Amino acid sequence: xxxxxxxxxxxxxxxxxxxxxxxxxxxxxxxxxxxxxxxxxxxxxxxxxxxxxxxxxxxxxxxxxxxxxxxxxxxxxxxxxxxxxxxxxxxxxxxxxxxxxxxxxxxxxxxxxxxxxxxxxxxxxxxxxxxxxxxxxxxxxxxxxxxxxxxxxxxxxxxxxxxxxxxxxxxxxxxxxxxxxxxxxxxxxxxxxxxxxxxxxxxxxxxxxxxxxxxxxxxxxxxxxxxxxxxxxxxxxxxxxxxxxxxxxxxxxxxxxxxxxxxxxxxxxxxxxxxxxxxxxxxxxxxxxxxxxxxxxxxxxxxxxxxxxxxxxxxxxxxxxxxxxxxxxxxxxxxxxxxxxxxxxxxxxxxxxxxxxxxxxxxxxxxxxxxxxxxxxxxxxx
Amino acid sequence: xxxxxxxxxxxxxxxxxxxxxxxxxxxxxxxxxxxxxxxxxxxxxxxxxxxxxxxxxxxxxxxxxxxxxxxxxxxxxxxxxxxxxxxxxxxxxxxxxxxxxxxxxxxxxxxxxxxxxxxxxxxxxxxxxxxxxxxxxxxxxxxxxxxxxxxxxxxxxxxxxxxxxxxxxxxxxxxxxxxxxxxxxxxxxxxxxxxxxxxxxxxxxxxxxxxxxxxxxxxxxxxxxxxxxxxxxxxxxxxxxxxxxxxxxxxxxxxxxxxxxxxxxxxxxxxxxxxxxxxxxxxxxxxxxxxxxxxxxxxxxxxxxxxxxxxxxxxxxxxxxxxxxxxxxxxxxxxxxxxxxxxxxxxxxxxxxxxxxxxxxxxxxxxxxxxxxxxxxxxxxx
Numbered sequence: 001x002x003x004x005x006x007x008x009x010x011x012x013x014x015x016x017x018x019x020x021x022x023x024x025x026x027x028x029x030x031x032x033x034x035x036x037x038x039x040x041x042x043x044x045x046x047x048x049x050x051x052x053x054x055x056x057x058x059x060x061x062x063x064x065x066x067x068x069x070x071x072x073x074x075x076x077x078x079x080x081x082x083x084x085x086x087x088x089x090x091x092x093x094x095x096x097x098x099x100x101x102x103x104x105x106x107x108x109x110x111x112x113x114x115x116x117x118x119x120x121x122x123x124x125x126x127x128x129x130x131x132x133x134x135x136x137x138x139x140x141x142x143x144x145x146x147x148x149x150x151x152x153x154x155x156x157x158x159x160x161x162x163x164x165x166x167x168x169x170x171x172x173x174x175x176x177x178x179x180x181x182x183x184x185x186x187x188x189x190x191x192x193x194x195x196x197x198x199x200x201x202x203x204x205x206x207x208x209x210x211x212x213x214x215x216x217x218x219x220x221x222x223x224x225x226x227x228x229x230x231x232x233x234x235x236x237x238x239x240x241x242x243x244x245x246x247x248x249x250x251x252x253x254x255x256x257x258x259x260x261x262x263x264x265x266x267x268x269x270x271x272x273x274x275x276x277x278x279x280x281x282x283x284x285x286x287x288x289x290x291x292x293x294x295x296x297x298x299x300x301x302x303x304x305x306x307x308x309x310x311x312x313x314x315x316x317x318x319x320x321x322x323x324x325x326x327x328x329x330x331x332x333x334x335x336x337x338x339x340x341x342x343x344x345x346x347x348x349x350x351x352x353x354x355x356x357x358x359x360x361x362x363x364x365x366x367x368x369x370x371x372x373x374x375x376x377x378x379x380x381x382x
Numbered sequence: 383x384x385x386x387x388x389x390x391x392x393x394x395x396x397x398x399x400x401x402x403x404x405x406x407x408x409x410x411x412x413x414x415x416x417x418x419x420x421x422x423x424x425x426x427x428x429x430x431x432x433x434x435x436x437x438x439x440x441x442x443x444x445x446x447x448x449x450x451x452x453x454x455x456x457x458x459x460x461x462x463x464x465x466x467x468x469x470x471x472x473x474x475x476x477x478x479x480x481x482x483x484x485x486x487x488x489x490x491x492x493x494x495x496x497x498x499x500x501x502x503x504x505x506x507x508x509x510x511x512x513x514x515x516x517x518x519x520x521x522x523x524x525x526x527x528x529x530x531x532x533x534x535x536x537x538x539x540x541x542x543x544x545x546x547x548x549x550x551x552x553x554x555x556x557x558x559x560x561x562x563x564x565x566x567x568x569x570x571x572x573x574x575x576x577x578x579x580x581x582x583x584x585x586x587x588x589x590x591x592x593x594x595x596x597x598x599x600x601x602x603x604x605x606x607x608x609x610x611x612x613x614x615x616x617x618x619x620x621x622x623x624x625x626x627x628x629x630x631x632x633x634x635x636x637x638x639x640x641x642x643x644x645x646x647x648x649x650x651x652x653x654x655x656x657x658x659x660x661x662x663x664x665x666x667x668x669x670x671x672x673x674x675x676x677x678x679x680x681x682x683x684x685x686x687x688x689x690x691x692x693x694x695x696x697x698x699x700x701x702x703x704x705x706x707x708x709x710x711x712x713x714x715x716x717x718x719x720x721x722x723x724x725x726x727x728x729x730x731x732x733x734x735x736x737x738x739x740x741x742x743x744x745x746x747x748x749x750x751x752x753x754x755x756x757x758x759x760x761x762x763x764x
Contacts, residue, residue: 172716334554
């Protein structure tokens with residue numbers, strides 16, 4: 001702890017010295033008015049339907065009265081793509097950019113280079129892979145998330161998707177709205193979750209919450225990660241550690257992806273790796289779309305090797321109208337939604353406010369929130 | 383136990399005496415070939431897609447080789463309605479009728495009167511309300527189910543539906559297949575399950591399994607039933623007993639119906655009772671469609687008083703093309719499917735075989751399987 005304080009002081013000293021070292025930008029706000037830009041999805045007619053709907057452009061995380069009363073400028077937009085977009089106009093002089101994984105403002109090395117005043121990149125939610133983290137680190141920027149804000153939401157959502165796939169919900173719903181009734185057309189590939197083997201790839205906070213929620217379903221639970229989970233939790237959930245991913249894959253009836261998108265995990269599930277899975281496997285992926293090889297997933301759904309695929313993440317986002325996952329068989333996809341329930345919005349809005357307050361006061365953030373700090377990436381992104 | 387044996391012997395004696403008392407039919411099979419009729423849903427092209435698909439006409443519960451090798455006649459059909467249907471032809475001389483809630487053969491008083499040889503009505507699954515139980519009891523028939531065969535299936539399915547409604551899955555899926563992407567249109571009414579109040583009306587076997595599966599979601603769990611559940615289970619799940627149903631209703635964010643259809647529960651959730659629920663309530667009903675007033679549910683979904691309704695049960699079944707639940711807003715309905723997963727089919731096929739074996743041998747069934755025995759209805763149907 002003392003070591004960390006010393007290190008922080010040293011970093012501040014370097015940053016404040018205006019040297020041309022790695023850390024050319026200030027870790028904490030200098031006094032005076034800041035220009036803060038938020039990029040969120042637009043709610044339009046939905047905004048007025050729920051007073052707690054703060055995660056959209058119109059809601060602006062509920063921060064406007066507070067930020068403006070403090071003398072700061074607060075620009076909010078959903079217009080984030082192309083050279084003439086609203087975001088691009090503010091890149092040269094913004095101090096803080098608040099973005100969200102649900103409508104990602106892609107912060108490229110080029111944008112970082114242009115953003116001479118930029119100090120702080122805050123993710124309203126979890127997952128900062130829309131930021132070029134290496135470029136951000138090299139530019140001495142701070143990148144932080146509201147760690148923990150989405151974990152319950154995503155774990156719940158994953159369990160919902162597991163059940164939707166295993167129990168074959170979607171064809172039944174289709175029959176209802178098309179005036180049909182054909183129990184056999186659903187039942188021939190509907191199963192109970194009980195007794196099936198479920199493996200999570202990644203057992204961080206979300207993976208652990210999922211294992212706890214799966215426990216009463218009497219499944220055979222497996223997990224793969226770089227390290228073993230706490231023995232107490234292993235005992236509580238009955239989950240078994242699988243050191244070798246490729247050895248785990250053929251054992252699983254259901255595979256859940258619970259790891260961040262990094263250079264190592266990008267495209268990790270390609271044709272070859274999918275071929276190692278059991279024929280008829282069900283896959284749930286609420287992590288990131290780009291962890292999968294898009295076409296390999298679509299092909300395996302068409303061949304039946306993957307018997308069902310569900311998730312809320314795509315690459316890119318918004319998914320274009322011709323994204324193959326929209327039209328592949330046995331998909332139960334949605335737009336990127338799991339971490340932006342009303343409950344989650346209230347959590348990440350509070351988390352962003354807390355970090356802005358600390359930033360203005362020159363205080364550190366909760367340690368687990370940092371994704372890039374003083375030129376270093378958080379362990380899960382290395 | 384001794385008392386029960388005496389009673390059973392007495393009943394057998396009465397039944398065998400051929401008296402014209404209440405019990406005019408034999409409780410157990412007389413020697414010789416029996417005519418057994420099964421009414422299931424038809425699989426058509428789906429039958430060959432899964433070797434374990436036994437719950438359909440083509441699969442015939444996997445009983446044909448065994449029954450025919452024993453010299454019995456086994457007729458299987460899905461044609462169950464109207465005076466010229468296949469079932470009607472066999473009513474006069476069948477000994478055993480196997481039916482299923484997923485494609486209910488309605489066994490009316492009139493059919494029972496015509497069925498002079500009928501002794502045994504077996505339900506492949508759970509829920510025998512498609513049989514006129516009073517008429518069956520008066521005719522001295524035995525009605526029995528494969529108790530326990532569906533409980534895990536239905537509890538899992540209920541939890542899936544709770545999550546689908548709370549997290550607002552269906553509009554997201556619609557966006558995907560229609561080429562749309564509008565996170566706000568989903569998020570403004572998507573919530574986490576955590577922290578919500580969930581009440582089950584009925585805490586029998588399914589209700590208890592649901593409470594256990596809900597436990598890790600950190601909800602506020604309530605239950606209403608005629609009697610309290612085991613104190614150990616109450617402690618394990620944290621569920622609180624609500625003696626007064628009408629006092630429980632306004633407390634619940636989510637209500638799950640877990641009681642059988644009886645003369646007392648038919649139409650129980652009418653306009654007045656729905657009005658007692660919280661505005662914005664979510665309802666899951668995998669019990670029986672006729673427990674609800676069909677139009678009152680549709681109206682409350684239209685007004686928004688009910689914010690979501692999901693279930694797999696309808697009245698009648700198959701649901702006609704113009705059934706209002708197919709088209710009401712915020713529904714997440716399917717045909718009757720939850721208890722007829724492949725796993726459940728294998729369980730109830732085994733259960734039906736076991737009861738037929740006992741019937742041929744003149745042995746009693748497992749006590750919990752009886753719905754009507756010796757003129758008496760099982761407690762849950764009284």
